[in-house]
Amino acid sequence: MMTEAxxxxxxxxxxxxxxxxxxxxxxxxxxxxxLAIASALLLLWLRGAEALLRALAQSATLLMAVAPxxxxxxxxxSLVKELSDRQRIAPVLGATSxxxxxxxxxxxxxxxPSGPFAAxxxxxxLALAGADIGAVVAYLTAWSILGIQRLLIWEIPLLGPxxxxxxxxxxxxxxxxxxxxxxxxxxxxxxxxxGRARVxxxxx
Amino acid sequence: xxxxxxILVAVTVPIAxxxxxxxxxNLPRAAHFTRQEVVRIIVRLPFxxxxxxxxxxxxxxxxxxxxxxxEAGLTGIVAASVLGGLMPGGPIVSFPIAIVxxxxxxGGPQVVALITGWSVYALHRVVAYEGxxxxxxxxxxxMAASWFLPPAAGLIAGMLASAFGLSINIAAQ
Numbered sequence: 001m002m003t004e005a006x007x008x009x010x011x012x013x014x015x016x017x018x019x020x021x022x023x024x025x026x027x028x029x030x031x032x033x034x035l036a037i038a039s040a041l042l043l044l045w046l047r048g049a050e051a052l053l054r055a056l057a058q059s060a061t062l063l064m065a066v067a068p069x070x071x072x073x074x075x076x077x078s079l080v081k082e083l084s085d086r087q088r089i090a091p092v093l094g095a096t097s098x099x100x101x102x103x104x105x106x107x108x109x110x111x112x113p114s115g116p117f118a119a120x121x122x123x124x125x126l127a128l129a130g131a132d133i134g135a136v137v138a139y140l141t142a143w144s145i146l147g148i149q150r151l152l153i154w155e156i157p158l159l160g161p162x163x164x165x166x167x168x169x170x171x172x173x174x175x176x177x178x179x180x181x182x183x184x185x186x187x188x189x190x191x192x193x194x195g196r197a198r199v200x201x202x203x204x
Numbered sequence: 205x206x207x208x209x210x211i212l213v214a215v216t217v218p219i220a221x222x223x224x225x226x227x228x229x230n231l232p233r234a235a236h237f238t239r240q241e242v243v244r245i246i247v248r249l250p251f252x253x254x255x256x257x258x259x260x261x262x263x264x265x266x267x268x269x270x271x272x273x274x275e276a277g278l279t280g281i282v283a284a285s286v287l288g289g290l291m292p293g294g295p296i297v298s299f300p301i302a303i304v305x306x307x308x309x310x311g312g313p314q315v316v317a318l319i320t321g322w323s324v325y326a327l328h329r330v331v332a333y334e335g336x337x338x339x340x341x342x343x344x345x346x347m348a349a350s351w352f353l354p355p356a357a358g359l360i361a362g363m364l365a366s367a368f369g370l371s372i373n374i375a376a377q
Binding site: 025028029031032033035036038039040042043046047051052054055056058059062063065066067068069070071072073074075076077078079080081082083113115116117118120121124133136137140141144145149150153154155158159160162163165166167169170171174177178179181182185186189192193194195196 | 208209211212213215216219220222223226230233234235237238240241242244245246247248249250251252253254255256257258259260261262294295299300302303312315316319320323324326329331332333334335336337338339340341342345346348349350353356357358360361364365370371372373374
């Protein structure tokens, strides 16, 4: 236990109102700038200018397609946050929700339609509203492995029912397992930032 | 992409109406929170997408299928999991790659591991969306809790297939 107040970080509630420009362009933003430069240089070196131009054109198209979805997705997440009552979310998806919470998170994740621009804002909102790390990880695992929309639209038509049945049977327990492991891991992490929120860990 | 956007809007609008009816203050509050998050993410997004697109160009997709074609057993399952995580793009690109992979001789459990690796590790999605929205500490914890899932899915699929005599045929093979 640390008695000294060495953390300059204010409480989460105060954190949310902080949007000074210096905070917007933070370490994570710089990481992406460096990653973009490094991967672009590597691509130029290995595959030449044509491949780099193709990648840049692709990312520009992607940005224009994805930016509106991110905005709508974040608005959807914000609505989920406003509608989620901490008093009600914490018991069903919080750290003490047990297997029931992980199962509920799995079902919600599998049922979430659409791409990452919707799933991440929703699960981020649920984390702010009191869902614990186990529920968040179970949700994301279920959304990515068991997503019903992707299954019906792409996987069954392309890969066939035999293969898909077996894959789903083999994957059904996995979101629960990952959620459970995440909960165990959080015992060793005192505090984990998710976006601008902070989830506390440790025993209990 | 347009279909995804329409589905997203179709889900958001009724929830917005419900939130507004419940409390008129809900919408301005949600808009304020959205603006703060958009400012935070929009700075990172262009760079994240450039990085993701360059990485996608660097990973030779057909080569993945060719390299792994002959691999079998546990080695094949582990290799398929890792390469699945490197496969960029959505289901339109990835499922056809899985079919190519199967045509090159990979078994059902390896294809299950490939698809699960693509779903769980998803390097492309992590760089483009998960890192910018959720942050790296969260990505690290999720990976620590899920790194073993793709090989596990492959192994379980293999065991189920032999225990119950289920077929792992891929339709387009």
